[in-house]
Amino acid sequence: MAKSSWQDVAATAQELRDTSISRIYPPVPDVPQDLAKNVTGIPKQLLTTDEVLITETGPEELISALASGRISSAVVVNAFLRRAGLAQKLTNCITELLPEEALSRAKFLDDYYHEHRSPIGPLHGLPISVKEHIGMKGKGLNGGFVSWWDHKGEEDAYVLRILWRAGCVFYARTTQPQTLMHLETSNNLYGVTVNPFNRDLTSGGSSGGEGALIGLRGSCLGIGSDIGGSIRSPAANCGLYGFRPTSYRVPVKGWTVTMLNEEQIVAVIGPLSTSLEGIKLFMKTIVSAKPWLVEPSCLPLPWKNLELEHSVRQGKKLRVGVLWSDDVVKPHPPITRALKKVVDKLEDVNAVEVINWKPYKHDEAWEIIASMYFADGAKEEIDAINASGEPWRPLSKFIIRENPYVKHLSVEEIWQWTGRREDYRCKYAEVWNQTATGTGPNGEPADMVDVILAPVGPGAAPPLDSAKYWGYTSQWNLLDYPALVFPVSKVDPDVDKFEEGYEPMNEKDAFNYRLYEPEKYREAPVSLQLIGRRYEDEKASR
Numbered sequence: 001m002a003k004s005s006w007q008d009v010a011a012t013a014q015e016l017r018d019t020s021i022s023r024i025y026p027p028v029p030d031v032p033q034d035l036a037k038n039v040t041g042i043p044k045q046l047l048t049t050d051e052v053l054i055t056e057t058g059p060e061e062l063i064s065a066l067a068s069g070r071i072s073s074a075v076v077v078n079a080f081l082r083r084a085g086l087a088q089k090l091t092n093c094i095t096e097l098l099p100e101e102a103l104s105r106a107k108f109l110d111d112y113y114h115e116h117r118s119p120i121g122p123l124h125g126l127p128i129s130v131k132e133h134i135g136m137k138g139k140g141l142n143g144g145f146v147s148w149w150d151h152k153g154e155e156d157a158y159v160l161r162i163l164w165r166a167g168c169v170f171y172a173r174t175t176q177p178q179t180l181m182h183l184e185t186s187n188n189l190y191g192v193t194v195n196p197f198n199r200d201l202t203s204g205g206s207s208g209g210e211g212a213l214i215g216l217r218g219s220c221l222g223i224g225s226d227i228g229g230s231i232r233s234p235a236a237n238c239g240l241y242g243f244r245p246t247s248y249r250v251p252v253k254g255w256t257v258t259m260l261n262e263e264q265i266v267a268v269i270g271p272l273s274t275s276l277e278g279i280k281l282f283m284k285t286i287v288s289a290k291p292w293l294v295e296p297s298c299l300p301l302p303w304k305n306l307e308l309e310h311s312v313r314q315g316k317k318l319r320v321g322v323l324w325s326d327d328v329v330k331p332h333p334p335i336t337r338a339l340k341k342v343v344d345k346l347e348d349v350n351a352v353e354v355i356n357w358k359p360y361k362h363d364e365a366w367e368i369i370a371s372m373y374f375a376d377g378a379k380e381e382i383d384a385i386n387a388s389g390e391p392w393r394p395l396s397k398f399i400i401r402e403n404p405y406v407k408h409l410s411v412e413e414i415w416q417w418t419g420r421r422e423d424y425r426c427k428y429a430e431v432w433n434q435t436a437t438g439t440g441p442n443g444e445p446a447d448m449v450d451v452i453l454a455p456v457g458p459g460a461a462p463p464l465d466s467a468k469y470w471g472y473t474s475q476w477n478l479l480d481y482p483a484l485v486f487p488v489s490k491v492d493p494d495v496d497k498f499e500e501g502y503e504p505m506n507e508k509d510a511f512n513y514r515l516y517e518p519e520k521y522r523e524a525p526v527s528l529q530l531i532g533r534r535y536e537d538e539k540a541s542r
Contacts, residue, residue: 006146006188006390013095013142013149013189020097021085024078028085037198038523039090040216043083051079059126059220060277066125069113073106073125077169080127080219084172087218093185093193093209095132095173096139102127102171109167121167122285128163129172129219131207133180134269135254136160136170143256144178144187144206147387157254159223159269162289172219174209179381180225180257181373182206182395183233183457183467192464195237197490198524201461204234210272211238215525221278225255227267228369229457229473232529235272235485237461239525242272242485243279244476246535250286251295258380264372264418265477279484279541304538316447320346321357321435323454328363329469329509332459332516333496338488338526342453357452360431361424366471368424369478370405372417377408394465421478428479432533451540452531458512460491460524466515469508473529482537489526493518 004012021028029046031039044052054062054076065071081099088094109125119125130136133143135153142148160170178187185193185208193208195201196216203212207224211234214222224231226244235242247266257267271282284303292298322343325331331339346352374381378400385392392401400406409417436445455472476483496518504510532540 006388009146009149009388010189017088017094017096017190020099021088021094023099024081024085024097026082028082028089031086031089035090035199037200038196039199040196042090043086043216046086047079047082051082054079055083055217055220057220058275058277059273059281060275062220063123063126063281067119073109073169074103076125077102077106077127077171081171083216084129084213084218087196087213087216090216091194091196091199091203091212092191093175093203093212095175095190095209098171098173102169105169109169119167121165122281123163124167126168126221127171127219128168129174129210129213129222130160130170131210131222131224132173132176133256134160134223134225135256136173139173141256142189143258144176144180144189145384145388146188146390147384148256149189151256153254155254158251158291158295159286160254162251162286162291165289166285172213174207174213174222176207176209177205177395178385178393179396179399180206180230181228181381181399182393183229183470184395184464185209185234186393186395188390188393194464195461195524197239198461198522200463200520201524202237202464202467204237204461205467206230207272208234210234211240214238214240214272214274217274220275221271221273221282223269224272225267225269226477227265228373228470228477231270231272232456232473232483232485233467236456236527236529237525239487239527240272240274240485241276241279241487243270243283243541244268244483245270245283245537246482247480248297248299249283249301249537251291251298253295258384259374259376262375264375264414264421265369266480276486283537283541299535301535306538306542317351317353319353319355319435319447319449321355321449321452323357323359323452326359326362326471326475328366328471328506329458329512330502330505331455332512333499334460334489334491334521334526335455335458337496338528339453339455342488342528355435355449357449358431360428362471362475365424365475365478367405368417368420369474370403372421374400374406375409375414378406379408395467398468425479450532454529454531456485456527456529459516460521460526462515463520469512476531480534481531482534482540483529483531484541485527485529487525487527491518491521491524491526493522
């Protein structure tokens with residue numbers, strides 16, 4: 001029997017997706033043929049008033065309404081299914097919707113509530129969207145590769161089982177890029193996922209399907225993954241909250257990736273949401289389930305309820321370090337404006353002290369992490385792409401073929417790079433410790449910077465196939481620091497003027513400098529991130 005062409009496999013994948021959307025009732029409306037760049041207002045024009053109200057409500061408010069019986073899960077789930085279908089038509093963010101399974105689950109939860117007059121768990125009836133490579137039993141698990149199209153999930157990923165027991169409803173699966181190693185989302189199965197605020201720009205990656213879907217309010221809480229910025233990039237590009245936890249806080253068993261068990265740079269699973277409370281809800285639910293009892297690599301760290309207010313009452317200020325630039329690539333004017341806006345507000349708060357954060361050799365950090373990403377010389381990625389004959393996407397070429405740090409490492413070389421990673425982490429810890437203004441009872445540094453405020457990238461969402469600088473996110477993956485993305489503003493070409501006469505520091509800086517044309521970025525969300533020290537996830541996400 002002849003092997004199917006990659007084009008035939010892609011056609012099958014798209015037909016499955018489109019068929020899943022066609023099973024939603026009432027049918028998902030058609031969208032205009034000639035779309036504006038910003039399509040975020042279209043769902044309001046095509047959905048009912050109640051559907052708009054439901055889908056634009058934050059997860060914490062929906063949970064309250066669902067847990068008290070003021071609204072049924074079936075109504076909420078169907079509203080999100082219809083809006084997710086629209087999101088697909090507007091941004092190409094869906095691999096599959098699950099209307100039958102989701103509505104059956106919603107009915108079960110509604111029946112449970114009517115019988116017991118109480119919710120089944122803390123997420124009772126809440127719809128949650130899921131990045132495709134996080135496995136669902138019996139569902140496709142392609143990880144962005146055409147040659148993996150026939151792979152199936154053997155079981156639900158453990159993180160999904162925890163959320164299911166807490167009462168949620170899974171209804172949507174979302175796109176990811178070829179190799180899962182882009183800060184954009186494009187693959188040969190589904191094509192390119194675009195930004196709902198400006199369709200000429202990327203939604204980010206590799207969790208860009210989640211970014212576009214949640215950005216259009218086709219979801220209020222979704223699950224992504226992050227090894228170099230893959231939660232934070234789409235959250236920032238689409239004006240959302242996104243959280244990259246420290247490694248081994250959230251279980252990962254049951255997902256698919258190349259180099260599945262490598263430990264040089266540990267990928268994590270984390271949430272994207274329309275609200276900060278959604279981020280906290282996800283993390284508290286996962287950690288409260290004590291995942292370390294099932295997945296022993298997870299650390300037995302309960303979720304702490306920090307009392308920062310108590311420290312303030314004791315006369316201690318919250319100390320925020322501000323990273324204006326990493327001294328490798330200068331941020332575009334909208335990013336600097338966002339930093340100034342937040343800093344101005346913080347400086348007006350008596351309980352907060354703002355200091356400038358001096359970056360420590362962030363160029364070296366990229367050399368280390370880029371050398372450790374593909375210890376097999378990217379053999380698994382190369383084989384997975386070439387097996388189907390599918391073409392290489394531009395950013396796959398960039399991160400593998402054009403990456404000077406990609407080479408096959410011997411065991412001894414892995415040891416050497418691991419040593420460099422640990423040395424760098426120690427030096428960065430020393431930089432952080434030097435911000436101390438006191439000492440503890442054992443002579444340890446005390447009253448240090450609590451969090452770092454920093455850009456998420458060197459600009460807002462870049463034009464398609466242009467997201468080539470990872471340093472503002474991958475830096476914290478190397479250090480394994482938790483980071484929370486939050487929205488600040490949008491690009492305004494009348495204010496965020498091109499900086500004439502700037503002399504770039506290097507080739508990467510020159511590329512980013514030339515990339516900025518204010519009108520191209522009009523209405524793109526502008527976001528920042530807060531970074532905490534390792535395993536101070538609660539502080540970073542507060």
